[in-house]
Amino acid sequence: MADRGRDPEAVERDIERTRAELARNIDELADRLNPKHVAQxxxxxxxxxxxxxxxxxxxxxxPAEGEDGEPGRLDQRVVLAGVGAAVALTALVLWRRGRRRRR
Structure with missing residues (x-):
């Protein structure tokens, strides 16, 4: 049964508040599902x-120790190559995982 003692203006304010909340929720969902934001x-x-x-x-x-017992220098090319390979492997795994989910 309806609450007959409620003020029509109060009901209208509740409806507007609910509408505004629903609009905020829809905007938030749209923002979350925006392909640009998903990619970011x-x-x-x-x-x-x-x-x-x-x-x-x-x-x-x-790094290997030098003749004086001090740590030697890393060959940056080797480190960068290893990091590049690791990044490429990580990207490949994430890409394949994304393709499986879309099917």
Missing amino acids: RGTERLKEEAGIVAQAMGSLVR
């Missing part, structure tokens, strides 16, 4: 994972 989030996640892989690679690659 994927790119950010890929960058984060690449950074983690780069740190892991850096901790694995230790």
